Each structure stands twice: as structure tokens, then as C-alpha cells.
Amino acid sequence: MVRVEALEKAYPGRKGEPPVKAVNNISFSVGEGSLVGLLGPNGAGKTTTVKMLCGLVKPDSGRIFINGKELTKRRIPALAEVSAVLEGNRNVYWRLTARENLEFFAALKGLNPAALRSEIDYYLEFFQLVEKSDVEARKLSRGMQQKLAIAAALIANSKVVLLDEPTLGLDVQASYEIRQLLKKIVEEQGRTVILTTHDMNVVQDTCERVIIINQGKIVADDSVHNLLDLFRMKVYKIVIQGELNAEQRQALGAMEEVVIEEESPQRTVISVRLEGSQILYDVIGILGSYNSVLESIDQEQNNFERVFLEILKGGVESA
Ligand SMILES: Nc1ncnc2c1ncn2[C@@H]1O[C@H](COP(=O)(O)OP(=O)(O)O)[C@@H](O)[C@H]1O
């Protein structure tokens, strides 16, 4: 549904500075009916990528295909297949009511007025905005404004929906609600949704697949499940009573896979990244030979944040 080949974009640098390579040779494709997260720290190039996909920024080079239509060749047919909600909620008109906003966006997309009413009612209902139909957008909460902006993008019925930081600045409740609604819309309507975020938690519970970008380049492109698995097997956390002695500290400190995460007179927490299980026995040997009392050994919590940080450090080879 979306295919991007060797996309590049540089912005002119500030006075005397070299240009900023915001997107540096990015390629990926996304199949119909999937929900893919574009994840990366601030400045990674996510917004620039999305803006190129919806025709707001022209790439320096590379090609973009939307539903088989090449955006980089003929804009209009390709852009008819995409709608986008960019960062922030400037996508709704503050003086129009919720319903009027949807009417406006539907009209912009040339929707048939007869089909309009039921369509608008459907989205007001879907996004739990029925009671707010006649309230001006500026009077809605940020979460509601964001839902309205997403509804406005969906009403166009385009196959591809791009959402740039859809939960940014929302409270926990609103953020959670929007994630659930996005999953539902993909399941029920088979839309193709690409969302950007710098919050790994958003990706972890929304997307099947994640493309991680850093400094304009893709550093991982895999299912969230696989990326989690890769690490689940590798990190063990060992807790012992009390402190380490100097010999233990030195021996463990010399091991690349070992991190002494916490040390106090009460307890010491050590994490071990496993390449092979031998290292775990070595570590336990070092602890045991000085009669340290083992409190627990656990596989680390399945935590996407850690995966994300490891990938950004270049600590994992991934497909
Ligand atoms: N209009 C612009 N002019 C100059 N530099 C820009 C512009 N927009 C973005 N950049 C730079 O490009 C890089 C990528 O930005 P962006 O795509 O907004 O990243 P993200 O959305 O991942 O935070 C950053 O270094 C940013 O400062």
C-alpha cells in the first residue's frame, strides 16, 4: 500500500552550518490493513518522512508509491489515497463545531452530501463525540480535538492514514483511548495507518510492526514481538543481599555483559546480558565464591523501552 525507496531530504543548515540530513536513504513498505509505528527520538526525521508521504515536503531524491501510484511522479492521484494528521491539533477549525468540522473536511474531499450524514454520525459515534457534536472545537479537550482531527482524516476514506505523534501532549486516559480506537479502526476498516511517535509505549501497545529511525536512518524494522523476544532472552537481573567485595566488583566490572545497576549496604542489583549461558554461571560463581546471598534471579521484564534504547545505541543486530 505504501512503498518508499531510498528517500532523502536535507534542510539548509543555519548560517555557516552544513545542511541537516533529516532523512538519509530510507526505504520501507507497508502492506494494506496494517498499523505501523515509525519510532525514533526527537529530531530523528519522523515528521519529515510523514510530510514527504503526504506531499507537504518534496524529497531530494527517492521514490514514493501510494497504492501503486507514484507520488514522486504524479502528485494528484497518489495524494487522493492519503490523509494525514500532523503534529499538534491545528488540523481542526476552532470556530466550527465538531459536526461542522467533519462536514467541512468531507466536502473538501468531494464526498457526496447524501452519504455524508450517516458517515459523519458514524465517526461522531465511533470517537465518542456525539454529545459534543454542536460544540465548537476550541471548547473541546485536547483529547477530543485530537479525536476530531483523526475523524476528519478518516472521513475522506483514503486508504492510507498518516498520524504524526497522535498522542503527544494528551493525558494518560485520552492517549489510551486513542490507541484503542486506532487499533479498532484498522481492524474494522482495513485502513493502512502509519503513525509516528517518540514514545515506545505507544508503539508497544498499538502496532504490530515498528520501524525505528535515528538520525535519518532506519536502525530496525521488525515486529514489536520479535524485537521484544530478542531481548527477553538476553537480560537477567540478579539481586544479592548486601554489597560486593572489591574482588567481586573487579571481576564483574571486567565482564562486558555485566552491569552493576545498583549497590547499597542492603542489596546489589546486577544485570547480565547473555550471549551464551556460560556467562551467567561465571557471574554466579563469582558471587558464590564469596558467600554472597542470592535473593533472586529474574529474566528482565519484557520492556520495549530497553529494546529501543539498545537499538539506538547500536547494541542489536536486527532485520
Ligand atoms: N523546516 C526545517 N528546516 C530546517 N531543519 C529542519 C526543518 N524541519 C526539520 N528539520 C531538522 O530535521 C531533522 C529531523 O526533524 P523531524 O523530521 O522534525 O524529526 P522528528 O519528527 O523525528 O522529531 C531535525 O534535525 C530537525 O531539526
Ligand SMILES: [Mg+2]
Ligand atoms: Mg516530529
